[in-house]
Amino acid sequence: MKLITNTAKAISSTLIETQGFAVHPHIQTVRSVLAIGNYEAPEASVNLPTDEGLLMAVDDVVKNTKTPTLKYIFLIGIGGSNLGTKAIYEAMFLARDVVGKTYPKIIFVDTNNSALLESYLTLLKSLEDPDEYLLISISKSGGTTETIANTEIFLAAVAQKWSSRPERLIVISGAGSPYLEVAQTIGAHCLTIPPQVGGRYSVFSAVGLVPLALAGLDIQELRRGAETMATTCSHPEVSQNPAATSALIQVQAYRAGKNIHDLFIFNSELESLGKWWRQLLGESVGKSVPNTSPVETVGITPTVSIGSTDLHSVGQLYLGGPNDKITTFLSVKSKAADIPIPFKRTFPKLLPMINNHITGTITDAILDGTKVAYNENNRLFMEIQLDEFSLYELGAFMQFKMIETMYTARILGVNPFDQPNVESYKVKTKQILENKNNSPT
Amino acid sequence: MKLITNTAKAISSTLIETQGFAVHPHIQTVRSVLAIGNYEAPEASVNLPTDEGLLMAVDDVVKNTKTPTLKYIFLIGIGGSNLGTKAIYEAMFLARDVVGKTYPKIIFVDTNNSALLESYLTLLKSLEDPDEYLLISISKSGGTTETIANTEIFLAAVAQKWSSRPERLIVISGAGSPYLEVAQTIGAHCLTIPPQVGGRYSVFSAVGLVPLALAGLDIQELRRGAETMATTCSHPEVSQNPAATSALIQVQAYRAGKNIHDLFIFNSELESLGKWWRQLLGESVGKSVPNTSPVETVGITPTVSIGSTDLHSVGQLYLGGPNDKITTFLSVKSKAADIPIPFKRTFPKLLPMINNHITGTITDAILDGTKVAYNENNRLFMEIQLDEFSLYELGAFMQFKMIETMYTARILGVNPFDQPNVESYKVKTKQILENKNNSPT
Known part of the structure; x- marks a missing residue:
């Protein structure tokens, strides 16, 4: 797994120097938890x-x-x-x-x-x-x-x-x-x-x-990916620690008014991975900061988009609407199953530029074209590329996101592990069911 | 189909009086387009x-x-x-x-x-x-x-x-x-x-x-639902016109800083309906307002949540995070296929309040409990209830959303029908594919 923050570089290099202190104690916590085991x-x-x-x-x-x-x-x-x-x-x-x-x-x-x-x-x-x-x-x-x-x-x-x-x-x-x-x-x-x-x-x-x-x-492979990433994401140097780096970028973007983080996935098999992350970020960060008066709430709304499909859906909003989002493009390098455009085409005059290509190259070109357009429209993004479609890489990605989320919540001053407001609707629901049971029908 | 704006009542009754003028000319346009045919x-x-x-x-x-x-x-x-x-x-x-x-x-x-x-x-x-x-x-x-x-x-x-x-x-x-x-x-x-x-x-x-x-x-049923709703949604009185009413509420919420509209669907079969609406709202409204300097951009980010699943996922963020969303709960009344909780339970001591209920009643109680919690946390919401799972109702809902979106875009001063920024990544993509074709490999 590779985190690419080039496009956020102007932010990220300065950030690490000026804001690194905000994440250091939390890295130390994760290090010591790993050491104790x-x-x-x-x-x-x-x-x-x-x-x-x-x-x-x-x-x-x-x-x-x-x-x-x-x-x-x-x-x-x-x-x-x-x-x-x-x-x-x-x-x-x-x-x-x-x-x-x-x-x-x-x-x-x-x-x-x-x-x-x-x-x-x-x-x-x-x-x-x-x-x-x-x-x-x-x-x-x-x-x-x-x-x-x-x-x-x-x-x-x-x-x-x-x-x-x-x-x-x-x-x-x-x-x-x-x-x-x-x-x-x-x-x-x-x-x-x-x-x-x-x-x-x-x-x-x-x-x-x-x-x-x-x-x-093979759950061993999943565990191995996660274990390796836990080590990487507890590295004391922020610049060597992808979870700390991206947490700082995410917090900086949020504080600059970007209240939405879009995970833009270019492999549709990973849509449910996006939904998993949606709970992780939403529930870990979305709450009030303790001991603030008036009460300060924080929260980043996670959204999941699927490429290239959603370029034909919400792409207009993302490129031309308010600049209120940070984006992470997620893609997988492996191209084992690519399909060639047929040499003998039925409609050769339509889109001649796809001739001689394979589906993977077309997807890559769409992602590359999208990144150019995001840059030209001044949209902040990071990239994560998985090396291949494997349990090892999935384990690494999920561990990365869990630790990144812990850092993000801690920097924002909230507890990454509670969900104090979820109980309210659960209590009401149970009361409603009890009342229905007790009322004459 | 029924639009319920009770909970937004404090807003909606005043809104219709004070802001009705903003939507009247656009209702007239739809009326005349329908008349011309x-x-x-x-x-x-x-x-x-x-x-x-x-x-x-x-x-x-x-x-x-x-x-x-x-x-x-x-x-x-x-x-x-x-x-x-x-x-x-x-x-x-x-x-x-x-x-x-x-x-x-x-x-x-x-x-x-x-x-x-x-x-x-x-x-x-x-x-x-x-x-x-x-x-x-x-x-x-x-x-x-x-x-x-x-x-x-x-x-x-x-x-x-x-x-x-x-x-x-x-x-x-x-x-x-x-x-x-x-x-x-x-x-x-x-x-x-x-x-x-x-x-x-x-x-x-x-x-x-x-x-x-x-x-x-039966596409005739779909058409019938859409036709009836087009008539309703072109009614000159805003209070009799659900699309005009909800467009005004949506615009008011957006102008008050709620840049996210969550369609919270309590029938998971409708998740793709949410994705259809996501394009409709995202692409129709997310763009710059013509003739503004500096350029003013508008755009509401549509999100889709599935109940009750997502109460266990992003519910914490929605109830306890920043108050930056408007929500529309979407549910279907029909309960034909409900399943009873078994009379003889394996674990009778767990959750006795579900005894004697059917799955539909439990879902209803969860939705009701959620609405109480949303109210208590001061979250703005509307409700749409479909009378049954039918093509007629689906046609009505989709026509409602299309006309609501036209009104919303028009009130915000943008063209509901163009997507000027989508071309940028498409052009880049085609260039990249052409360059790859022309470059020696």
Whole structure:
């Protein structure tokens, strides 16, 4: 993975000198958390990729549940309990899933949408062999309404078709959560999430590793990429530390009035990776600064665009509208599957400049053309290029973004690990459901 | 479809009185364009739903190409050439496509992504009967790089497997475009887009109607919904005109510093509808105001969130971050497919308040809880409720949004129909491709 900040150079070289002090103590924190290696500190998620006990626990569950006939893994979770897994799964398998005949597949049950739930249940009920499915139910607190409701619905469908089959249920939840306790009593496979690891930082815990390993992905490679990047992103010199550099650029842009950060992805398989990052940045930074009066709020709104598609959609706004965004272009170097423009064309007179090219070269030219246009319109951007489409690179990118986000929040004076305002709608929702239960119908 | 602006009431009642003058002339324009009924004016897309000649031309092509064995319609287009069609197709068929055994399906070839293209080609090459596929290639200008490149690639794959088969190619392009001319010479089915109808306003032209009719959807219902809404949204009284009312609220919020408009959709089948709207608002409003010095730029950044999923993702930012957004909650009333929480629960002690509920009630409670939380945190929102999941309601919603966007752009002093800055990256891209062709390799 390579972070390119050339275009923000005028900013970044000065920034590192003048603002480096703002990030130094936070780099030191991450360094010491990595050195200690346990789960005591809020930043503890950086230690997941080297946790050998975790890997053994994951391997154990996978060995005991991965049947040769496994077709569908129904992953029941929402938010941090599934966004990271979905990001990696789609990055590796999206193209395969269009053609549609390879298994096992992960079905992401992240919705209360009745029609989609019904279609997932139809899949489950269509199976003949009861070892063709697995349920994974993930909730850190154990009290997530959507997840518990969906788990009950799936367990009832299983019981109706076969019988209660706790050996096909994997529950992943916070250590000591009431969900884990009752799941253990019925004999489900249980795995814990360390208390300090919140949902949006949990992809390298059992939350991500169990389903990805079951889907046949090499989680060791993912961990290796993350581990290497944790070292790089805790380098004490800001100029050698991509997460510290980009955090400073991001904060500077935000303070200059750019309240939107657009991740402009030129490989559409990575759209879900963008959605994972959207939670990471949105939830980590968007809150009020403690002890400010009047209360000061900060928050960068993350948006995800897909190239070249969205150049034909929101490109006009981005190039010609208000200069209220910072952009990070994300692309992948590998060109293994490129397709040539046919030598004998049907419409040779249309766009002769595409002759003799391959699809990858066209995408590259579009990205290059876009960068020129962004520069000419004075739009601030950084670039991240993954060396190839691999679990190693995905692990590196996600670790980079998690540490960059920690630095960004800390520089802005907010806690990267809490989400104090999320509770408000959850409490109201539960009250509304209780009231409906108690009212005469 | 119902627009609810109660929560913006304090704003909206005063607004209509004090700011109504800003929208009145633009309502008059839409009224007169509807009365004239032709394609002369920039607003002419409002006349597509009542164009009987268009309907006959579409029916004709559908009749001549829809084979009984049709499995895959490869729709090659990008931006305005496919976003509206995809929005409607996924709204009606997303749940069906998970289960995966019903045909015909539309495959949206809107990418230069090599891996995805390769998987689409694999599908095409897997067909045994040459009448199982159809290619639709759509480009208003006829010069869209991605679309022409992909069309050539698909035509070459067809020719390699069978032979040149122009009778299975439908080309939809601007009247008089060079693409249409050469497509006619090889004997492809050709349909035109009226010159004044730009991509983001073209869903009720052949662009949307041909593929949707081929997929088996009742395009008459779609047209009927759009026609009725065009009448409603050209009502001279702002208080009786939902598009004028919401345009005024949107402009007021934008002028008060809310540079982001979030469409928060509580039916995940409508995510692509959100992406269609993203282009509509982004491209129509994001540009510079003519004759201002120094140049004044305007632009509202559209974002799409999915409930309840994104409450677990960006909910923290939305409720606790900077108050820099206006939100429109979009939901659908119909509850036909609701699923009950099982009477006999596996984990009865977890979340007892979900007992006796159905999934739809839970979603409703989450939306209601969210609205309470938005109010308590002083976040501005409107609501749109579709009466049911139907083509009529989708047509109404899309027509509403198109007219609302026209009014918004006009009030802000920009042209809703141009996209002057999009050309810049396109020109650069073509230059880069030409230079690569000419340089020695």
